[in-house]
Amino acid sequence: MTVTPLLPKNAPFAPEEIELLNKVVARTTPQQRSWLAGFFAGFEAAQGGAAQPAAAAKPRVPLTILYASESGNCETLAMKAKKAAQKHGLEAKIYDMADADMALLAKAKNLIVYAATWGEGDPPARAIDFYTALMSDAAPRLDGARFAVLSLGDTAYVHFCAVGIAIDARLEALGAARAADRMDLDLDFAKQAAEWSEGALAKLAPAPDAAASGTVVHVDFTGGGYQAEDDEPQFTAENPLEAEISALVNLNGTGSTRETWHAEFEFDAPGFFYQPGDAIGVLPENDPALVDQLLRASGLGSDAALLLKVQKGFDVTTLSRAAVENYAKLTGRSDVKKLLDGDAFAKFASDRQLVDLFETFSEKLSPEQLLSLLRPLPGRLYSVASSPKAHPGEAHLLVGAVRWASHGKQRKGVASMYLAERRKVGATARIYVKPNRHFRLPSDGKTPIIMIGAGTGVAPYRGFMEERVETGAKGKSWLFFGERNYTNDFLYQLEWQDHLASGALSNIDVAFSRDQPEKIYVQHRLWERREDLQSWIADGAHIYVCGDEKGMAKDVDAALLKILSETAKGDDDAGRAKLKELTKAGRYQRDVY
Amino acid sequence: MTDKRAKNEIIKEQSRQLRGTLAEGLLQVETGNIAEDDHQLIKFHGSYIQDDRDVRGERGKKKLEKAFSFMIRLRIPGGLMTAKQWLALDTIASTYANGTLRLTTRETFQYHGVIKSNLKRTMQAINAACLDTLAACGDVNRNVMTAANPHLSKVHKQAYDLGKAISDHLLPRTGAYHEIWLDGEKVEDQSRDANKGEEPLYGVHYLPRKFKTVVAVPPDNDVDIFAHDLGYIAIVEKGELIGWNVTIGGGMGMTHGDLNTFPRTADHLGYCKPEQAINVAEKVLTVQRDWGNRENRARARLKYTIEDRGLDAYRTEVEKRLGYKLGKPKPFVFSGTGDPLGWRQSIDGKKGEDKPWHLTLFIENGRIKDRPGMALRTALREIAELGISEFVATSNQNVIIANVTAKSKAKIEAILKSHGVSLDISSRLRANSMACVALPTCGLALAESERFLPELITALEDGLDKAGLRDDDIVIRMTGCPNGCARPYISEIGLVGRNPGLYNLYLGAAFDGSRLSKLYAQDVGKDKIVQLLQPIFLAYAKGRKSGERFGDFTIRAGYVKATAAGNKFHADIKLA
Ligand code: SRM
Ligand SMILES: Cc1cc2nc3c(=O)[nH]c(=O)nc-3n(C[C@H](O)[C@H](O)[C@H](O)COP(=O)(O)OP(=O)(O)OC[C@H]3O[C@@H](n4cnc5c(N)ncnc54)[C@H](O)[C@@H]3O)c2cc1C
């Protein structure tokens, strides 16, 4: 994992000194940093000083968590363990046996297995292949690896926990060392399973590192550092960061009418700061197929080098008036020129893209001429869906897939489809930070927050909640979430459940528009809950609205106005004034697009 | 000393007569699930929490909880519905459920895929149709099945009336149902009195396990009398009902690999007069309530009470509580368990008068939905809209369009035809087939059933042709696990899922439902099943005595031994 070697605000220096030091430190290499550490330590020692160098971030030990689950119990336990592993200095990766193979097993040095038994002592359907391979001669030797197995079962069955028992024995037979004794649990497993996981993780955890003892200046390196608001981000659209995509999941369940991608970027770049509420810019690449159409329309079909160049750096979708003007000039075509008369352009351009212009008024062009007509490909912004404190060295985005058809063509959003269709886990993409100072958590953690969002508008609130958990903020919080269908479109459902269970999230209200005959949207829920909302606002709550402007923010704004007017005994002007006042005070913040 | 009772006993005891935390659970918007204990309690209200097993694998990765939804089972004694009710039920299917109606093996309907936020309004919509779901599941007397179609004859009507009366008499009295689902309002159904909170009959523990009652009118054994806890067989002399033979101790469910569990055919308890029948039901139920096993749910059905205490002891206790002795069972004859498909006219009724007609429609595995080329649901809806018929759900997952005049027959046939619903079935094997729901909704399924049996039968039909048996009645039933929801152990060919794609094959049951089958082959997949049955079909076609049934033949020809009684079900098995 990555830690940002920046001095925190509370470092024993004057603010301007901290800023000065950070300017330097931000650009240091690990070697430079350890040299400095050594230097100061040596220096102090030479002076007979007491202070030790600050504790370096503990090296994290890798842990592989495997689960074989049918009805999800083992899966849940595995996920909990992944969370807990962090505390124990373990860097856990979690795999469903359905997605794991012997190669992966061979690599595991520390292994925890959660296995359920099904049928008549059989593995869960999805785990059968892995299980069979494990039991076969194809299974790798595991000498040097350490493992622990927890089996779930039902004592009502003849072959109680058969699968867990078999796996436990097999791992030992393959040469791995048992770090913790296997436990076979019945249907009421929750409590014991939790205790067992703690124990197993403790046994697999690395020995506490020596530096941590003795007199130490404790510095929290896991915090992801901080960045003064007025600092220019180091990574910009001009100077983007090439980040690895470490996760890419369509969060909507099979059968959904939606497609919303959760994308995780991983990087080792100290200077890449962001805060919840910020946006992350993505510099996409065009769909090669579309670029190819464009080149063919200009008689440049065979030019592979040109295709690549355009794909990576030029906007081939936006049909601007300027583009038409330039094309008219360049080609001297009167019919193209006509498009500039009166409302002809608006008519033609609506729901059309550059390729339509080039195809309708096809002309042979030279590569230079073509490029002269294209503008550079702009980045697209995405509200960051993570807190750097919860995910050091990572940034998570929530991206709605954009697809539509017009004028007989299937169209695809450039950036969203770039991530959804043309990027895979392990590939990289160019990203940068777009700070948003007007969409920030209250500086005082005790301030209540009301978070309103539909669809991808929920993204920043995931970051908000993670941030509040990490900073131990005690304020109440309330999420209003809207989408189409409960079963398949409840974005981040499991995480909201965890936040509710831990108390980090106080209230949640949901509006799913297509589950019942009448349409229900977030603004309806706001109105239903207006009494509580009014008292929250009276208690100084901050209100956040994020997501689609046309589709939601408008109506939410109207609903809030209505609610505030009601508070003001039905006086609309008073309501409007109150909303202004809240906005001024930074208590009504919107991140809409 | 420690409490050895089954967990469910404590859940019931602490549930305040089935209330639990259901009301609170409905308000929890962050989850489509309900509290663990409420999973058990909601059954008594006629609903099950389930999740779509087809998508389990992806949910966690998508940060979604399991795809929870509720199955809702109606209580429709005797399966009789008005056309109006049918329309209401059909509307509910598309408004709140997954767009299908599922006829069950017990003369009622199930909805699947109702999400929590719609559960209450669905219950209220059902109630508005003057139907309910109370006690459709749970440790109580379930929906009572009666010989299909009360309109068929006077005796059939009497059988229906008895079933309805027993269903009402043995209904839980708790006000929980009305509080939670109907906001306290009263159902237009005199059978219940919402103020009487507690349970004179059931107490706080209800029964040790489910309890199922059926009423048969020979020669039809469509209700499979021997598969249920309590059964009544109409005894008729010169067209007049004179009394009932009473049977007890039938049941199908068992657990793979647990020899202490087995299907069991019912025994004769005795004979009673019509006016005694309801009281007999009450006493049989209360003895099971007091004697049934409350420590081990796998052995809690009435059938095991009889295995453990003996039939005579049970009879003596029932007679003690009745205050009189039951008579000796009277002779009767059953011809079969299937539904006579197609048009059928009422049996009795005055001479010369235009006796009503009834059309029994084959519904493959009970699933009523519109498929490309066959808009079954729409067809039935349009027939209901005519308002010229009633509807009867049968115990074979079929439906009867009942009580229509001779003039209307053509109209009904025309509607069916226009929606691609044909009256002729590809083979008699298919016409005599049933499959349980199983995947993706059933949480206990080990293998496919409803989604697999149709294609298996298609594969078997070639073998039937080779043997020339396409038009011979052979009963085949499949379930996705050993619980036996489609009564596979009293089916001439029984297939019971054990693992994805693998089934146990049972043979040798009696065509009239009076004898259990025997395991013939274990863990066989589609091709193997066809391979195994093909030669038996041929042998049967060649070697059968005149009128000899397939099930009887497989015994005489030595493929399996006859199963004399439930506790011999696992005995002398010789696998193919
Ligand atoms: C819908 C239906 C099968 C069908 O395709 O029609 C059905 C479906 C289920 N049955 Fe059944 N049973 C159905 C008739 C039966 C029958 C046949 C009968 O009663 O004539 C039996 C065998 C007879 C008997 O009771 O012994 C039957 C024996 C079981 C059992 C085993 C009971 C036992 O004593 O071992 C279970 C499991 C349990 O109760 O623990 C069960 C449980 C279930 C459940 C509720 C699964 C569960 O407990 O989670 C199934 C719901 C599946 C779904 O997704 O809809 N079902 N079930 C039938 C509904 C009948 C009704 O309307 O009430
Ligand atoms: C501050 C900010 C935060 C944002 N946060 C998020 C976020 O968290 N998640 C997220 O998914 N998006 C977010 N967006 C929107 C995002 O930046 C992109 O606009 C979006 O992903 C579409 O980009 P694209 O390249 O895929 O589509 P483009 O290639 O840019 O195509 C989008 C354009 O195509 C046209 N179009 C789209 N649909 C149709 C249609 N049905 N009919 C006709 N024309 C259509 C419209 O002109 C639209 O502007 C945010 C935007 C801003 C400004």
Ligand SMILES: Cc1cc2nc3c(=O)[nH]c(=O)nc-3n(C[C@H](O)[C@H](O)[C@H](O)COP(=O)(O)O)c2cc1C
């Ligand atoms: C149909 C079925 C079959 C089962 N078979 C067994 C078994 O043979 N042995 C056992 O110990 N548990 C058995 N169980 C219990 C499960 O292992 C138990 O519910 C476990 O918690 C499931 O974990 P999972 O959700 O991770 O799959 C079975 C459960 C079901 C529903």
Ligand code: SF4
């Ligand atoms: S038999 Fe088993 S699989 Fe089929 S519905 Fe009943 S419980 Fe489910």
